[in-house]
Amino acid sequence: xxTKTLLSVVTRQDDxxxxxxALDAAIALARREDAHLEVLALGxxxxxxxxxxxxxxxxxxxxxxERAQADAEAAEAMVRKRLAAEDIRWSVDRAVxxxxxxxxxxxQRARFADLVxxxxxxxxxxxxxEEAVVEAALFEGQCAxxxxxxxxxxxxxxxxVVVAWNxxxxxxxxxxxxxxLLRKAAAVDITxxxxxxxxxxxxxxxxxxxxxxxxxxxxxxxxxxxxTLPRISDxxxxxVRDRDADLLVMGAYGHSRFREAILGGATRDxxxxxxxxxxxxx
Numbered sequence: 001x002x003t004k005t006l007l008s009v010v011t012r013q014d015d016x017x018x019x020x021x022a023l024d025a026a027i028a029l030a031r032r033e034d035a036h037l038e039v040l041a042l043g044x045x046x047x048x049x050x051x052x053x054x055x056x057x058x059x060x061x062x063x064x065x066e067r068a069q070a071d072a073e074a075a076e077a078m079v080r081k082r083l084a085a086e087d088i089r090w091s092v093d094r095a096v097x098x099x100x101x102x103x104x105x106x107x108q109r110a111r112f113a114d115l116v117x118x119x120x121x122x123x124x125x126x127x128x129x130e131e132a133v134v135e136a137a138l139f140e141g142q143c144a145x146x147x148x149x150x151x152x153x154x155x156x157x158x159x160x161v162v163v164a165w166n167x168x169x170x171x172x173x174x175x176x177x178x179x180x181l182l183r184k185a186a187a188v189d190i191t192x193x194x195x196x197x198x199x200x201x202x203x204x205x206x207x208x209x210x211x212x213x214x215x216x217x218x219x220x221x222x223x224x225x226x227x228t229l230p231r232i233s234d235x236x237x238x239x240v241r242d243r244d245a246d247l248l249v250m251g252a253y254g255h256s257r258f259r260e261a262i263l264g265g266a267t268r269d270x271x272x273x274x275x276x277x278x279x280x281x282x
Contacts, residue, residue, distance in 0.1 A: 003033045003180055007113035007143075009040045009106065010075050011129045018119030018126075023082065024153035025277075026117035029146075030088045032155075039079050040109060041094040043072030044129050068096045102132040103140045110141025117146045122272040134271075138252050144177040144281040145252070149274050156246035156277070159186040163220075163249045164236055164266075165206055166192070167199065170251025174281040175209070178249045179216055181279065188213065188220040189243055193235055194227045233269035240276055252280035 008026040010019040023039065030037040045068040076094040083090050097105045110116050116137040121130040137143050148155070158181050165171055175182070182188050190213075195205040206222035213220045229235050240248055253267050270278060 003029075003114045004035045005113045005115075006030050006033075006035050006037045007040070007109055007116045007137075008037065009042055009116075009118060009133050010079055011042045011044065011133065012075070018130075018148075018150060020078075020082070021151065021153045022117055022119040022148045023079065025146075025148045025155045027083070027086055027088060027090075028154050029115075029117060030090070031086075035114070036089040036091070037083075038109065038113065039083070039090065039092045040106075041072050041075035041079050041092060042105075042129070042133075043068035043070070043075065043094070043096040045096055045098045047098065065096070072096050099128055099132055102129070103136040106133055106136035107140030107142075110137040110143040113141075113143055115146055116141070116143050117148065120147050120149060120271045120274065120278075122268060123150070135253075138280065138282045142282075144174065144279060147271055147274070147278045147280065149276060152277070158184065158247045158277075160243060160245045161185045161188045161247045161249060162236070162240050162243055162245040163188060163190050164193075164251070165190050165209060166251070167196075167201060168251050170253065170282050172251070174249050174251045174279060175213075177281045178279050179218070181247065182213065182218045182220075182249070183216060185247075186219070187243075188218055189239075189245065190220055190222045191225060191236065191239055192222065193225045193232055195224060231269055232266045233273065236266070236270065237273060237275065245276060247277055247279060248274065249279045252282045 006026050008023050010023060012019050026037055045065055047064050072094040076092055079092050095105055118134055121134045134145055137145050163175060190206040190210055192205045205224055210220045210222055225235055227235055
């Protein structure tokens, strides 16, 4: 399936914010794919449903809501100004949401998009809103997400792609959704780290996946790596650099989000340090 609808979400009113850099990448990708770009300008209502702030009055809550609405309007104006001179098809909408209501709001838009283009949700200057947007698109929206690294406003050509394969449903979902990109790539590297000695692929790790991809016209080879570093993410990123790859495809959140938030995991680690765009699905 071709990529014909892109979605991006802007949560900050700053031309230099990561969200605006991701928007620039989405614009370039929409032009490259001849796709329609939808942008949601989001204002965050910082009040929390179910809690009562001692001494707070209805005026305080109203002021918080009005501030969120003003933030959304400012973000919308900034996005419209950025898109006005572009030669792509685009639309902009604005909304206000509390953190607890983010999933429903984002999922309603993500489920009708082919790809959501977002900045990385972890790292300096990020808050819970960025993480909630990514997770809502992946889980409730059931959409693939392209996470752009900081400072990359122009997406690369995606000619050299590393595919992280661990036989999981999440990894297979990401690969299926990435097929339009993989078909166009000059080289696809199916990367397997410490394959299990017992299992359906024990004698030929990645063989069935490579065969299936070849039938779709994808030129793929298999690389089996040992876990020579403490974190899987470090091994993957070293391999990405060794291959001079410009895209990493991987399944997202094989463990629970709570476990990854507390104990860490490959998804969170990669999104904190990735130097290339990361294509994810769950």
